[in-house]
Amino acid sequence: MRTKTPFTQHDSARTRRGALFAGCALALTGLLTLTACGSNSSNTDTPGTSSGGGGGKGTVGVILPETATSARWESFDKPMLQEALRAEGFDADVQNAQGDVQKFSTLADGMIAKGVKVLVIASINSEVGSAVAAKAKKSGIPTIDYDRLNLGGSSDYYVSFDNVKVGELQGQALATALKDKPAASVIEIEGAPTDNNATLFHQGQQKVLQPLYDAGTLKLVRSQAIDGWDNQKGGNTFEQILTGNGGKVDGVVAANDGLAGAVITVLKKNGLNGKVPVTGQDATADGLKAVLRGDQYMTVFKPIREEAQAAAKLAVALAKGDKSAADALATAVSQDPKGKRDVKSVLLPPQTILRADVKQVTDAGFVKAGDLCTGDVKSACTELGIA
Numbered sequence: 001m002r003t004k005t006p007f008t009q010h011d012s013a014r015t016r017r018g019a020l021f022a023g024c025a026l027a028l029t030g031l032l033t034l035t036a037c038g039s040n041s042s043n044t045d046t047p048g049t050s051s052g053g054g055g056g057k058g059t060v061g062v063i064l065p066e067t068a069t070s071a072r073w074e075s076f077d078k079p080m081l082q083e084a085l086r087a088e089g090f091d092a093d094v095q096n097a098q099g100d101v102q103k104f105s106t107l108a109d110g111m112i113a114k115g116v117k118v119l120v121i122a123s124i125n126s127e128v129g130s131a132v133a134a135k136a137k138k139s140g141i142p143t144i145d146y147d148r149l150n151l152g153g154s155s156d157y158y159v160s161f162d163n164v165k166v167g168e169l170q171g172q173a174l175a176t177a178l179k180d181k182p183a184a185s186v187i188e189i190e191g192a193p194t195d196n197n198a199t200l201f202h203q204g205q206q207k208v209l210q211p212l213y214d215a216g217t218l219k220l221v222r223s224q225a226i227d228g229w230d231n232q233k234g235g236n237t238f239e240q241i242l243t244g245n246g247g248k249v250d251g252v253v254a255a256n257d258g259l260a261g262a263v264i265t266v267l268k269k270n271g272l273n274g275k276v277p278v279t280g281q282d283a284t285a286d287g288l289k290a291v292l293r294g295d296q297y298m299t300v301f302k303p304i305r306e307e308a309q310a311a312a313k314l315a316v317a318l319a320k321g322d323k324s325a326a327d328a329l330a331t332a333v334s335q336d337p338k339g340k341r342d343v344k345s346v347l348l349p350p351q352t353i354l355r356a357d358v359k360q361v362t363d364a365g366f367v368k369a370g371d372l373c374t375g376d377v378k379s380a381c382t383e384l385g386i387a
Contacts, residue, residue, distance in 0.1 A: 057089040060315045061111035062120040062146070063132070066099035069229040069258050072282060073122070076304045076366070077147075081120070084312035090117070090319065099228070101128045108132040112139050117319035120311055121155065122146040125194040126338070129153055142318040146311050149196050151338035157318070157330050158345040159311040161302045163197050167204020169352045170279040173298040174251050175208055175218070177277035183216060184250035187241050188223035189234050189263060191255040198225065201255055201281070209253075221245050226259065235262030242266060252278045257287030257299055264295045283353055283361050285372055291355050292372075292380040301351040301361050310346045359386045 062081055064073040078094045085092040093111060097104035104124055111119060112135055119136045121143055123129025129150035133143040143155040178184040186209070191198030202223075212218040222241050226234040234254075242249055247270060254260035260280035267273040277297035280287045290296035310329065317325035330344035353361060362369045373381035381387065 058117040058319060059091040059093050059114070060085050060118045060120060060312075060319065061108075061114075061116035062092060062094040062122070063104060063107050063111070064094065064096040064122050065104070065124045065148075067096060068099055069231060070256065070282060071284060072304060077122070077308060080305050080308035081312060084309045085315065088312055088316045090312075090316060097124060099124060101125070104128050105132060108135060112136055112141060116141060118315040119143045120146045120315060121150065123148055123150055125192075126151040126153065126196060127194075144311060144314055144318070145343070147197070147307065149334055149336060149343060151196055151336055153336070153339060156344060157314055157326060158334050158343045159307060159314060159330075160197070160334075160345070160347060161307065161350050162347045163200035164204040164207075166281060166300050166302070166350045167201040168207055169204075169300050169350060170201070170253060170255075170281065170298070171205040171208030173352060173354070174253055174277060174279055175212060177297050178218060178251045181250055183219050185219045185221050185245065185248060186213075186251045186253065187221045187238060187245075187249050188253040189238050189255065189259050190223060190225045190253075191259070192227055192229050193225040194227075195229070198229075198255060205253055218251075221249065223253075226255075229256065229258065231258045231262045234259040235266055238263050239266045239269075242270070249276055252276060254278050254280055256281040257284045257290075257296075258282075260296050260299075261286055261290065264290060267295070283366060285367050288353070288358050288361060288367060288372055289377050291353065291358060292377040292384075294355070297354070299353045301353045301364075301366070303348070303351075303364060303366065305364075305366070306348050310348065314346065355380075356384065359384055362386050 064077060067074050073096060082092040082094055093116065095107045097107060101124055105128060108119065119141050121129050121132055129145065130153035133150060133154045136143045137154050145153065145155040145158040147160050149158050149160070174186070190202050209218065213220045224237050224241065226237060252263050254263050257280040260278050263278055264273055267276055273295045280296050280299040283299045283301040287296060287299045291299055314326055314329050317329065327344060330346050332345040332347040334343045334345040334347070336343055361367055362372060369381065369386050373386055
């Protein structure tokens with residue numbers, strides 16, 4: 001029987017992909033090429049740390065959400081945002097709330113009191129993100145929603161990837177993997193229901209999968225959102241659903257690489273790893289290794305360097321009070337159904353990464369081949385020319 005955890009479906013109005021990509025490419029021309037991080041493991045946040053040497057044009061504040069469920073924030077977003085803002089002559093005060101809503105608010109209060117020129121918000125949830133944006137607005141500080149749109153918020157601009165498209169890529173990959181298995185059973189392990197991105201990923205997945213469920217081509221066992229993107233909870237939940245289905249599953253939608261890893265751990269216990277296609281997202285080192293082993297069918301690569309550069313360019317335009325330059329960058333529109341508003345957006349294109357595509361990620365410098373090609377995946381790297 002098909003059961004679902006409710007997701008509110010949000011439509012994200014977007015300009016045509018070609019126009020958006022071209023617009024972003026033109027807007028980002030001339031940015032300093034960034035040096036990629038060498039590791040996909042999270043670093044320890046150091047309170048009060050800011051990157052100096054920008055050139056005295058002022059400081060842009062950035063608040064990141066956490067490190068527990070994704071290494072990207074400290075290993076990639078933080079240094080890439082710092083480098084991009086320094087290249088524009090601004091200092092960057094980048095802090096991480098470590099999943100603590102109160103800390104997120106406190107960090108924002110400190111940055112507002114310090115008089116940052118712009119505040120970039122990658123929020124834990126829409127409630128705290130919207131509250132912080134409202135405080136900043138009262139102080140005359142422009143805000144940018146980064147990676148996650150704060151529903152009901154007041155930020156005039158939003159920088160992210162096309163998150164509905166991310167879900168479509170996941171759904172299409174799974175549909176392709178199961179095309180020769182009639183009535184294949186599928187379990188969906190989704191992201192946090194408080195994260196609008198998770199809602200958009202699910203929306204994109206269903207564009208592809210729902211018609212297949214309706215036609216009986218695929219059978220949905222259960223779709224379950226995981227509070228806080230908690231990997232351990234995701235693994236436990238998947239195991240319960242799998243057990244309840246007699247230990248049988250043909251394919252798994254996992255919303256990101258962390259949840260995919262938790263699912264794969266359970267599949268290994270049941271001798272099913274490598275036999276059951278599992279989706280993912282973020283192209284983390286662990287996710288890519290799982291793809292190379294054949295335990296994970298795919299991941300989605302979102303070039304964070306491009307996201308950081310776009311956010312930096314947009315922040316600089318707002319710091320200078322140049323609204324026309326900001327509007328020239330934000331050529332897409334995202335809908336905020338809670339706030340009943342359209343938000344000017346930069347929405348970058350994601351990429352499907354199958355086993356044969358992993359080299360694209362290392363070639364882009366997102367993960368170093370030396371960090372990826374270790375242990376039991378060395379031979380796979382050699383086979384695929386990853387060096």
